[in-house]
Amino acid sequence: MNYPGRPRLFKFFARRSLSRTFAAMIRINENYTKLKASYLFSDIAKRVSAYVAANPSKPVIRLGIGDVTEPLPPVCLEALHAATDEMGRRATFKGYGPEQGYAFLREAIAQHDYAARGCKIEADEVFVSDGSKCDCGNIQEIFAQDVRLAIPDPVYPVYVDTNVMAGRTGASVDGRYQGITYLESTPANGYVPSVPSVATDLIYLCFPNNPTGAVATRAQLQAWVTYARQHKAVILFDSAYEAYIRNPEIPHSIYEIEGAREVAIEFRSFSKTAGFTGTRCAYTVVPKSLVAYDAAGNAHPLHALWTRRHTTKFNGVAYPIQKAAAAIYTDAGKQQTSELINFYLANAKLIRDAMTKLGFACIGGDNAPYIWVNTGRDSWEFFDLLLNRAQVVCTPGAGFGKCGEGHVRISAFNSRENVETALARIAAALK
Ligand code: PLP
Numbered sequence: 001m002n003y004p005g006r007p008r009l010f011k012f013f014a015r016r017s018l019s020r021t022f023a024a025m026i027r028i029n030e031n032y033t034k035l036k037a038s039y040l041f042s043d044i045a046k047r048v049s050a051y052v053a054a055n056p057s058k059p060v061i062r063l064g065i066g067d068v069t070e071p072l073p074p075v076c077l078e079a080l081h082a083a084t085d086e087m088g089r090r091a092t093f094k095g096y097g098p099e100q101g102y103a104f105l106r107e108a109i110a111q112h113d114y115a116a117r118g119c120k121i122e123a124d125e126v127f128v129s130d131g132s133k134c135d136c137g138n139i140q141e142i143f144a145q146d147v148r149l150a151i152p153d154p155v156y157p158v159y160v161d162t163n164v165m166a167g168r169t170g171a172s173v174d175g176r177y178q179g180i181t182y183l184e185s186t187p188a189n190g191y192v193p194s195v196p197s198v199a200t201d202l203i204y205l206c207f208p209n210n211p212t213g214a215v216a217t218r219a220q221l222q223a224w225v226t227y228a229r230q231h232k233a234v235i236l237f238d239s240a241y242e243a244y245i246r247n248p249e250i251p252h253s254i255y256e257i258e259g260a261r262e263v264a265i266e267f268r269s270f271s272k273t274a275g276f277t278g279t280r281c282a283y284t285v286v287p288k289s290l291v292a293y294d295a296a297g298n299a300h301p302l303h304a305l306w307t308r309r310h311t312t313k314f315n316g317v318a319y320p321i322q323k324a325a326a327a328i329y330t331d332a333g334k335q336q337t338s339e340l341i342n343f344y345l346a347n348a349k350l351i352r353d354a355m356t357k358l359g360f361a362c363i364g365g366d367n368a369p370y371i372w373v374n375t376g377r378d379s380w381e382f383f384d385l386l387l388n389r390a391q392v393v394c395t396p397g398a399g400f401g402k403c404g405e406g407h408v409r410i411s412a413f414n415s416r417e418n419v420e421t422a423l424a425r426i427a428a429a430l431k
Contacts, residue, residue: 031167034177040157040399041065044383051387061422063351063410064393066210066370068275070343072324073336076274079327083320097316100307101128101283105322108329109283113268119255125287125303127310128325130317132240132269132282136204137162138313139236139265139284142305143202143292150200152193153182154211154400154407156238159204175402184403185212187374191363192216195227202234203227205254208241211400211409212372213348213364215250221257228263234292234302235264240282243273243341245367261287265302272369274328274337281317281325344369347419348412354423355410358430369412372397382408389429392422 044064052060072080086092100106106123114121129135136158149168151159160177163169170178181200183193191214192207205224207216216224228235237254245252254264269282276282286306291299317325327333348365355362355373365371375382379396386392386408395411397404412419 029165029167031165034164034169034171035161036172040395043399044393044395047384047387048393051391055391058391060387060391060393061414061418061425062393063412063414063419063422064395066272066411066413067277068272068344068413069415070275070340072275072279073328073333073340075327075330075333075336076276076279076324080320080324083323087320094319097319097322099311099314099316100124101126101317102319102322105326106283108326109268112329114253114255114285117252117256119253120261121255121285121287125285127284127286127306128317128322129282129284129310129314130280132238132267132271132284133158135267135282135284136236136238138309139267139306140166140168140202142302142309143234144295147201148181148199149179150181150183150196150203152204152206152209153184153402154397154404155185155204155206156210157400159206159236159238160401182401182403185209185214186403187361190214191372192220194220195223199231200233201231202236204236204238206238206240208239208244208364208368209370210241210368211370211395211397211404212407213366213368213370214372215245215247215367217249218251218257221251221254221260225254225257225260225263229259232293233263234290235260237264237266239266240269241272241368242268243337244345244369246345247367250367255285255287261289263290265290265306270325270328273341274325274333275340276325279321279324281321343416344412347414347416350419350423351410351412354427358427365412371410371412373408373410375406375408377406379405379408386426386429390422390425392426 048060087094105128106126109126110121110123140163149163164177169180176182181196181198185191185193191212224235235254239253242252254260254266266285270276286303288301288303290302292302293299328337348369348371352362352365352371355371361374363372379398383394383396386394395409397407397409
């Protein structure tokens with residue numbers, strides 16, 4: 001039967017069930033849609049694969065991605081084998097370990113990485129993890145949603161992307177996310193940004209820097225600590241490459257700076273120190289004297305928050321891996337890791353000298369495994385030039401931030417033979 005009220009009634013029910021359908025629908029975290037379409041290294045991989053497919057007879061040398069090439073130091077390997085055997089015997093088998101790390105490793109870190117440099121860091125302020133990437137990415141969740149961010153440009157992309165995912169930024173406009181104070185590192189400031197003129201709350205610093213290889217002096221770091229104290233801010237200090245510092249005047253840790261225990265968290269990794277990129281071990285230091293505030297202005301120790309986060313969401317690094325990491329603090333371990341780093345630094349010197357000779361202004365490579373080359377032209381164009389004419393892969397600076405434009409990063413992580421061949425090819429291609 002047809003009557004006038006029916007279509008309206010139908011529409012009403014249809015609309016109601018449609019809105020119910022929407023309300024019940026699984027939804028994504030839309031902050032992910034703000035992220036730039038692709039990750040730098042997947043873009044590079046695509047261009048390199050296309051080149052290799054088109055030119056199978058021309059072998060490519062990769063001085064792009066920051067992954068180590070040399071095997072683990074023998075002390076680490078021995079410790080790994082011995083600890084694996086322990087896991088195979090009932091008397092020495094280990095199940096779940098302490099989430100924050102075994103005491104033997106935390107104590108070795110506190111003693112050798114901190115006490116030996118005059119820093120007061122207790123073993124229970126050290127949180128062992130499976131990587132600095134995870135730690136740098138996860139740490140932001142213990143801070144309020146509306147903290148004001150200060151992030152260097154260029155820099156390791158994880159700091160920006162994890163805050164975008166968490167919804168702390170607006171959209172990306174012209175290569176910059178709204179809501180971030182970018183700390184510009186340019187030739188004008190020697191690639192070490194000064195403190196900003198505005199107040200910020202959560203400050204990321206990375207020295208020796210990835211990608212520029214720049215290091216910060218004691219006075220420069222002191223200015224950051226003073227700024228953080230003035231603004232009741234927190235510094236997240238990523239020193240994944242501290243073991244590459246050879247200049248005795250340059251601090252290895254933010255805790256070498258007076259007052260840093262009250263304002264800084266530090267990230268360190270065994271990845272580049274001892275070749276652990278595939279083995280996975282790192283640590284984060286959260287001093288007990290470091291606080292942040294609730295909306296009412298009450299102070300809360302961040303050590304307690306990070307302990308809660310770490311013990312809730314992480315179940316510890318494998319025992320054999322922690323044993324292997326602890327082995328680097330023995331006399332033999334110190335000697336072997338130092339030789340490993342000297343090897344990469346010798347590569348870095350070759351690269352920096354060769355690029356300088358070709359007329360490019362360069363920094364890095366002396367206290368870091370990266371050389372930052374000012375190419376004076378579009379960084380992807382320079383990348384393509386090296387790939388097509390020299391079959392050498394570098395990393396375009398634009399992928400690390402707007403200020404990276406005009407630069408490329410060349411990494412010292414490779415065999416001596418590959419570095420020498422790559423440099424000879426670059427010299428011939430750019431003649
Ligand atoms: N921090 C910086 C500055 C890095 O360059 C890297 C790796 O390239 C990491 C952290 C990640 O280190 P991990 O291997 O411990 O995750």
